[in-house]
Amino acid sequence: ESIGFVASKAPGGNSQTPLYYSFTDEMPSASATNFYRLAQQDLDGKISYSEVRSVKLGKETVTMLFPNPSNGVVNISRTNNGKKMNIIVVDLSGRIISQINGITDSNYSLKNLRPGVYNIKMTYPETGEQSVQKVVVQK
Numbered sequence: 001e002s003i004g005f006v007a008s009k010a011p012g013g014n015s016q017t018p019l020y021y022s023f024t025d026e027m028p029s030a031s032a033t034n035f036y037r038l039a040q041q042d043l044d045g046k047i048s049y050s051e052v053r054s055v056k057l058g059k060e061t062v063t064m065l066f067p068n069p070s071n072g073v074v075n076i077s078r079t080n081n082g083k084k085m086n087i088i089v090v091d092l093s094g095r096i097i098s099q100i101n102g103i104t105d106s107n108y109s110l111k112n113l114r115p116g117v118y119n120i121k122m123t124y125p126e127t128g129e130q131s132v133q134k135v136v137v138q139k
Helices: none
Strands: 033-036 039-041 047-049 053-056 063-066 074-078 085-091 096-103 107-110 116-123 130-137
Touching (some): 074 116
Antiparallel strands (some): 063 074, 074 107, 085 116, 116 130
């Protein structure tokens, strides 16, 4: 179901520079997982959809990766609830670039990533929670 609409910031709906948008779900479910995706409609009427992202609210762990795109350093920020977190960085060919286990910090930085697209998989072995986010590294 549609929960909102954000109009283009570009004059005439066309831009050659990056534009940044935000939207807040005013009525998310606090007890269930919320699933989100973006729909973008081009001037010719063609609609394309983003990947689906899930968000859990309440006592669950919330993890954010930024900046995206990155210049080689990706910051991972999460609720510091004492849970150990494991991170696996995988390139688009499926090759594991790095693996870090047992992180308890609320902020962690992945450094020296080479240009490319990566999937960052974060898991919490104690609870089975996991999240995968795609990151683009540019230099």
